[in-house]
Amino acid sequence: MSTVHSEKNFDAEPPLKEEPPVLAEPPRFGYRHPMFQILLVSFICFACPGMFNALSGLGGGGQIDATTADRGSTALYSTFAVMAFFGGSFVNKLGPNLSLTIGTAGYTLYIGSLLSYNINGDGKFNIAAGAILGICAGLLWTAQGVLMLAYSTEEAKGRYIAIFWAIFNVGAVIGAAVPLGHYAKTLEDQSVGNAVYIAFIVITGLGVLTTLVLAKPATVRRVDGTQAVVPVSQSWTLEILNVGHALVADPAILLLFPFFAASNWFYTWQFNAYNLALFNPRARGLNNLLYWLSQIIGAGLMGVFLDAKGLNRRARAFGGWVILFVIIMATWGGNYSIQRTYTREDITPEFKIDWSAKSYPGRAILYIFNGITDAAWQTYAYWIIGAMTNNARKIAVLVGIYKGLQSAAAAVGWHIDGIKVPYMNIFGATWGLLAGGMVIALPMILTRVKDHTDAEDDTLGGVDAEGRKVGEGAEK
Template sequence: MSEQQAESSHLSRWRVNSPLVQVLATCLVVFLVPGMNSTLLLLGAGGGRPEHIEIVDKTNVVGASVTVVAGLFGGPITNKIGPKWTLMIAASSYPVWSGSLWWLDHTGGVGVTFAYIAGLFHGIGAGLFYAATGFVISSYSTESDRGRYIASFWAAGAAGSLASAVTVFGVTLSSGPQRTRLPTSVFIVIIAVQAVGVLCTALLVSPSTIKRNDGRSIARFKASTWTGDVKAMLRNIFTRKLLLLAPAFIASQTFMSFMGSLNGFYFDSRTRTLNNVIYWTSALISWGFIAFLCDSKLIGRRRARALIAAGVVASCLVAVWTAVIWFLISHPIDRHKKPLGTDWTNTLKAVPLLVIWVFMGGSWAMFQGYIVWVVGTFSNEPTKLSHFSGFAESMRALGFAIAFGIDSYKVAFLSEAGAYFALYMVGLICAALSAARYTTDCYYGKEELVVVPKSFDKVIGGSLPESGSIESL
């Protein structure tokens, strides 16, 4: 803790209504619920038979299409019923979706109707989930530690994916080469863990009861109607600074379909799970690095850090996508033929892509962490941040739906790689332009409803009063 923070602290940070404890509770839910989900996505075919890649792609398109709308309205819903209930409803969709993937695999494709229905429910849940978690992570943190809080959130998801990937890897390790699908026990464990995560949402409390260590609230919450909140959401997202970030959010999840399908088509079951372990280990480390880069006062002012971080992320993206394209050119793959089922023992064919997997995980984590951090520099108001988070998830889902839709037609991997590389670079350039124009060194004191943390009093010359209308969320 810095000297400045120590001077302003007099409440225990381990209270149930402290920002830190609430963020940790949210991270626990992320670890247990979507963390498990990502493992199934990157295994390809939802962890099932490679011949089901097309079906799983289409269920993902259905879900993501719904998320585009659900994400936009996730902010107003979170503001009305609170992050606790929003998150509980949202999290419950994840084990249902995982169960549908098991049923699809178990029935050999007969359970496709259930998979589509579950995908629809999961699409609604995902939109609400990230609006609610964005509300907590961004508004409960202060400007000085927002990068670390955001990184902790995404790292929790990566840690969950890593834990499940290691578990799956252990189960499939003894299965021998050429096995192309996961055993039922893996699906059961993932579904059970996600169900526990749903129960953990009960740890969240009302935002109006949150107190920082200095005894101050995070904001004053005023009552609003559904219509009023939707209008406010539209005003908040249709701004130049946020629309400039849209290409970056659209790009951020497109690789999931490409890498998941490549993983499922090119490798056998146990090598697919090894790739997951490699990927999420790299992502976990990279979250810490991007958090340091975005929050470090040693590097310069916040706008300078934003531009330096953009340069670092750009370098990583160019390196990894160039490697992906080189691999696909030197290893031609015909998606219309039988899946290759390559095992890691075939070093000449397997090792190059295994190495690429390491850097893909790291570059994705830094890209995601950077653009979410940039959004967090635009406001400290909880309701506005929930609108921003909902918009971000809506755009992610749009890119996700487009990518899985394209992949369902078995477009050549090389064509997909070239398109996604271009999309990532356009998105990053737009994000850097937004940061250069709109990121400021401090946003406290500019929003009427935000209560300024005591540690920032000297920065802005005083804080907003504590009095005001507070409505329970």
């Protein structure tokens, strides 16, 4: 009998590799369901970055002269760039929830500084608040990216991104409606009133409070039952070194750097060189509302395509690139047809058009397409990051790099507008970076995005998505 027993052992199937733990049943929709948590995160960004975007979209943060807001934005995106680049390390150490609480507080402070400027005309507080907001925003956007991508399964990342982006931009739409109502009956150029800033401060405060009711990420499981965020305790040194680990382990990420950098650069031209320069207050306010409303369409369409079940993930990655490239070239070709008709020196109150002008509908439609391309770009960028990893800690590092490069480029964009660089120069640099970023990223997208992310390859600093050191697992 012992011989038979040994033969059975010899012929037996080798032990299967341990899989991530799966619940007997998918989680029911409720407080700890991943989609409910993403809805809460979406509302937080609705209330905080959404209100910030509504003011930014008016040009000059709601002021007639964009100089002060440009300086504040330069300070904001400079600190944002540094903080976000290492934001993954901070979020991994502090946790997404605390990072969101700290991050949202900066938006209330910043909008308060614009109110202060309206009252006393001193821009120093706005610059300081911008620098503080940059630090806070680095934490908020990295934490948001971690939860949005980690809570979703591979086949649902596009939908999660699109749902977040739609709700987040509803905040900007509602925020844009407030100053539009303020401007609707006037043709004179004037700054946003104190009441508008106060309303935005109240809304951002609600966003801060909402961060306190988020579930602990370690208690949330994806719809397939797997744990989404596994807490791993590492030193600050190791967390910061993880940025280098990610780049060394996957140097193809470097090809995404220009694509990442382009993703906020275009706001300078759209908001200041187009919307602020060409339209009077009420037309500008309507454009602002249409811009953020169009983002819901752009994110929704791109998200649906990126989750299309009839195509494998590699095909969706390339197809998404083609769609994005075509709409970018078409939209910015239209932008060029307008930009070549004016210079910075032409801009006077009399030069700006009202929504009753014959030329307004065409220019408003073009601005809508600018909003669609923005949302499509951001959705595709997040989806590519999500296609590269399911490891929440690695997601934090990659999202941090994305937001860091995005913000560094934005700081340059706002600075060159602040020093009055010709509009055509800003336009050319923007279109060139958009096109160049896409072309340079294509080889990485074609070679690095796989139909499924292999668990054995999805590590960061020797730790896998389940919080285990490489080499641990089956025997444990």
